[in-house]
Amino acid sequence: MAYSLFRNFSLKVLAVGIAVLLWMNVAGDRVVERGLAVPVEFENVPAGLEIAGDPPDTVRVRVRGSGVSIGGLVAGDVAAVLDLSAAQAGRREIEMVPDRVRTPSGVEVTSVVPAAITVTLEAEAGDARAVRH
Numbered sequence: 001m002a003y004s005l006f007r008n009f010s011l012k013v014l015a016v017g018i019a020v021l022l023w024m025n026v027a028g029d030r031v032v033e034r035g036l037a038v039p040v041e042f043e044n045v046p047a048g049l050e051i052a053g054d055p056p057d058t059v060r061v062r063v064r065g066s067g068v069s070i071g072g073l074v075a076g077d078v079a080a081v082l083d084l085s086a087a088q089a090g091r092r093e094i095e096m097v098p099d100r101v102r103t104p105s106g107v108e109v110t111s112v113v114p115a116a117i118t119v120t121l122e123a124e125a126g127d128a129r130a131v132r133h
Contacts, residue, residue, distance in 0.1 A: 032070045033110065035062050038078045038101065040117065044085035052122040060113040061101055069106040078103050080112065084121070091120045 037058045042051060059080045063070060079102050082094055093116045098109035 030067055031064060032067045033062060033064045034070050034073075035060060036073070036078060038080055040080045040082065042119075043081055043083050045121070046084065046087060048124055049087070049089055049121045050124050052120045055119050056114070056117060059096060059117070061098075062110045063103060063107050064110050065107040069104065073104070073107070078107070082117070082119070084119070087119070087121055089121050089123060091118060093118050 038061050039058055040056055042055075045051065061078065061080070063073075063078065080096065080100055081102050082100065095116050096112040096114060098112060101109045101112060103109060
């Protein structure tokens, strides 16, 4: 039996068309990297303690993702979140790793500047329980 190139020709053309469209969709989705200044959010500050001094309000981050996901970022989509639930009174240096930055799906954090943030926690005024001797 001889092989015929034109047998099921319409299905072959359809398969090639789908492959070309799929390739264009994947190849056309280029990766974009962008720098942003994002707010620092402090969560779970222990009862009886308050943040003293002047910790930074923002950090600089580099994010990477598809052009669509990076281009669609709006204020509030990205934030550096510091969980202070295990913190005690005193001065603490918290390492700023990419995992501490909240991002939407499809967006990856590549770097955070500064590399660490210093936070000072003090007893709230009038709260003698939080003072440690």
